[in-house]
Amino acid sequence: MKNYIILYIALIALSIVTPACDDDFLNLQPLDSFSEDGFFTSSSDLKSYVNAFYDNNMLLRTMGNNRVLNLENGTDNLVSSGPAGRINTRGVSGAAPGSIGWDGHYGFIRRANYLLENTYKVPRDVLSRQYTGEAFFTRAVVYFDLLSTYGGVPIITKSLNIGSDELYKPRDERDVVASQIIKDLDSAIVNLSWKSDAGVGRINKEAALLLKTRVGLFEGSWEYYHGKKGTPFAVEGKDGSGFLQEAVEAGELLIDHQGSNIYQGSLVDLFQQKDYSGISGAFFYRVFSQAASLTHNVYGNYNEGTGLGITKQLVDAFLMSDGLPSEISSMTYDESSLRSLGQNKDPRLSQTIWARPVDLEGNTVRFYDAFDVANDQTGGSQHAYRSSYPGLIQNQQRQPSPTGYRPWKGVLFDVTEWRNGETSDLIMRYAEALLNFAEARAILGEITQDDLDKSVNVIRQRAGMPEMNLATINSWPVTYSTKDGFDPDASNILNEIRRERRVELALEGFRWDDIRRWAALDEVFNGFKPLGAHAAEFISYWNDENGIIEQEGFQWVGLNDVKLLEGNNFGLDETGNYFNPFFNNADFGNSGDGGFVAPERDYLSPIGTQEIEIYQSKGGVTLEQNPGWF
Numbered sequence: 001m002k003n004y005i006i007l008y009i010a011l012i013a014l015s016i017v018t019p020a021c022d023d024d025f026l027n028l029q030p031l032d033s034f035s036e037d038g039f040f041t042s043s044s045d046l047k048s049y050v051n052a053f054y055d056n057n058m059l060l061r062t063m064g065n066n067r068v069l070n071l072e073n074g075t076d077n078l079v080s081s082g083p084a085g086r087i088n089t090r091g092v093s094g095a096a097p098g099s100i101g102w103d104g105h106y107g108f109i110r111r112a113n114y115l116l117e118n119t120y121k122v123p124r125d126v127l128s129r130q131y132t133g134e135a136f137f138t139r140a141v142v143y144f145d146l147l148s149t150y151g152g153v154p155i156i157t158k159s160l161n162i163g164s165d166e167l168y169k170p171r172d173e174r175d176v177v178a179s180q181i182i183k184d185l186d187s188a189i190v191n192l193s194w195k196s197d198a199g200v201g202r203i204n205k206e207a208a209l210l211l212k213t214r215v216g217l218f219e220g221s222w223e224y225y226h227g228k229k230g231t232p233f234a235v236e237g238k239d240g241s242g243f244l245q246e247a248v249e250a251g252e253l254l255i256d257h258q259g260s261n262i263y264q265g266s267l268v269d270l271f272q273q274k275d276y277s278g279i280s281g282a283f284f285y286r287v288f289s290q291a292a293s294l295t296h297n298v299y300g301n302y303n304e305g306t307g308l309g310i311t312k313q314l315v316d317a318f319l320m321s322d323g324l325p326s327e328i329s330s331m332t333y334d335e336s337s338l339r340s341l342g343q344n345k346d347p348r349l350s351q352t353i354w355a356r357p358v359d360l361e362g363n364t365v366r367f368y369d370a371f372d373v374a375n376d377q378t379g380g381s382q383h384a385y386r387s388s389y390p391g392l393i394q395n396q397q398r399q400p401s402p403t404g405y406r407p408w409k410g411v412l413f414d415v416t417e418w419r420n421g422e423t424s425d426l427i428m429r430y431a432e433a434l435l436n437f438a439e440a441r442a443i444l445g446e447i448t449q450d451d452l453d454k455s456v457n458v459i460r461q462r463a464g465m466p467e468m469n470l471a472t473i474n475s476w477p478v479t480y481s482t483k484d485g486f487d488p489d490a491s492n493i494l495n496e497i498r499r500e501r502r503v504e505l506a507l508e509g510f511r512w513d514d515i516r517r518w519a520a521l522d523e524v525f526n527g528f529k530p531l532g533a534h535a536a537e538f539i540s541y542w543n544d545e546n547g548i549i550e551q552e553g554f555q556w557v558g559l560n561d562v563k564l565l566e567g568n569n570f571g572l573d574e575t576g577n578y579f580n581p582f583f584n585n586a587d588f589g590n591s592g593d594g595g596f597v598a599p600e601r602d603y604l605s606p607i608g609t610q611e612i613e614i615y616q617s618k619g620g621v622t623l624e625q626n627p628g629w630f
Helices: 002-014 043-054 057-063 103-121 126-150 174-191 205-229 241-258 299-304 312-317 338-344 369-378 415-420 430-443 449-453 456-463 470-474 492-504 511-517 521-525 535-542 609-619
Strands: 078-080 282-286 308-310 425-429
Touching (some): 043 103, 043 126, 103 126, 126 174, 126 205, 174 205, 205 282, 205 425, 205 430, 205 511, 241 430, 312 492, 430 449, 449 470, 470 492, 492 511
Antiparallel strands (some): 078 308
C-alpha cells in the first residue's frame, strides 16, 4: 500500500487536470496542472475535469475493450496457442505477490471524489448534472472492478489529506462495497442525460442503468450461488435477492425507455461501426479520430491472425436454427463441415466463427477474399490472410487459429478503415442489459412470458431465431451439464438464459466472470480440455488447390496423417477427430488431466503482502488476506 499512500499525497496537489477549450472532448488534451483558485465555477469547468477520465486507461480497462474481441481468452469459449493461463493453476503455490498495485484504482477514485466534493460550487443545470453524473459513474466502475477482483475493499468517498485516518481504513465487506456502487449508480442515473442529449461518446443514463443491471446481477448471483454451495466466498446471511431486485428494477427502467429498439444488423456488422451515435442500443462507446490524434492499430493484427481459436465447446452451445438443442431437434448437420454448421445452427454462429460461406454462384467465400482488393490497391501480398486453420505448413504466415474455429465477430473488412484506426470501440450495448434483467428474474423465480418477450425475445427477433416460450422450454427433456456452465438443479428456462448469454455475448469478456459468480469454476475447468474443429474440414481446406496457393514447405496430408510437424504445435484429441490446441501441454495432452482451478482460492485475487504489512505498521490495522492465499 506504500504506493497507494504516496499517490494520495501527490494527488492532493496534482490530481486535477484541465483540458484545452475545444468543444469536442476528443480534442481535449489534459494539462499537467492547474490553479485551483477560481476553478469549479461553471459547467465548462466540470467538463474540462471529467474529460480527462475518458483518456485514462483505468476507466477503459475496467470497462472492457471490444475493438478486438479477445477478452475471453483463457476460458471455455476462446483459447490461444500459448499457455493455458488461468484455467490451469496447478503450479500456483498460493503465495501472494509483494504488491498488487491497486493504488491506480484509488488514485482514479480520488479524482472522482475531488470533483464530487466541488460540484456544489457550480450552479445546477443540465450540463453540470451531466458531468456530475459522469463522476459518480466513474467511481462506480472502478469500485466494481475492485470488488470483482478482490472482494471487499476499503471504501473511500472523499479526497484524503496526509493525516487522514481513512488512509489505513480496513476492508469493507463485499456487500457493503456493492451497496456503495449501487448508490453511486443511482446518483449517476439521476444526474445523467439520455444518450441522445449527453454528447457523442459520453457516459449517459442508458449506460448507468445497464451498469446497474450488471452490478446487481453479478453481486446478487454471487451471493446466491456461493451461499447455496457454501464456498469460502459466500456472504453470511445474504441470499442475493436484494441485489437481484436492483438489477430487475434498473432493467425495467431501461426497457421502458428503450423498448425493442435494438440494432437489427448482424453481430459482425455491429462491431464494424465508425459512428455509434445513431446505432440503437449502442449505449457507451469510445470514439477514435485521426484529426484528434486518437487512433488504434488493432484490426490489422486481428484480421491477419492473432493465434486465437474459438472452442468446440462454444460452438456446441449454439442451438439449431429451429430453436432447439441438437439432442431434441429433428435437424441434422455435418459436424465435419463448417458450412453445414453455419447453415443449420443459430445464425449467430456464422457471425461468430468463419463458417466457409458461399457466394451467389456457389463458390466458397475464403476468409481472405474480403481483403484481396485492398491488398492489390495498397501493394500488399494477395491472400496474406488465409491462415484460418491450424497450420501444417512450416513458417505459415501470421498466426493461425489453433482450433480451426477462427473468430469472425469483430473482424473489420475495410482494410483502409482498419489502417486508419478510426473504428469506434463499442463498450456497452443493450443486449447485455436485456439478458441481465432476464437472468435476475429467473434466479428470483419470478420470470414470466412477458419478461421474456420484452428482453430475450427482442434479441431473438434480431438474430432471426424462434422466440423463447416459457412453458415449452420448461417441458424440454434436456440434461444440462455443469461442465458447460449449466445448473442441473435449476429450471430449463434459467439454463437457456445462460446459454443465450453465452451465445449473444460470446468473446465480449463476460464468460469468466459469469462462471465465477455462478460458483462453478471448478465444475467447468477442472478436467477441461479445449477442443477445436473436426479434422476432416481442415484436410478439405488444405487439399483444395483452388483455395490455397502452394508454397515452400507445404505437405499434402490425409485425415489419418494429421500429426505434429516441425515448428507446429497442433495435434488431435484422443478420438483422432478434433483438434486439441494444447496438444503439447502435459496437462492437456491426451494422457493429461486437463485444466485445474483451486475452488478454495481462485475466485478472488490476493492482497499484496506489502499492502498488508504497511497497514499493520502504519495504522495498526489488519488487512485480511483472501481465502487460499498467504
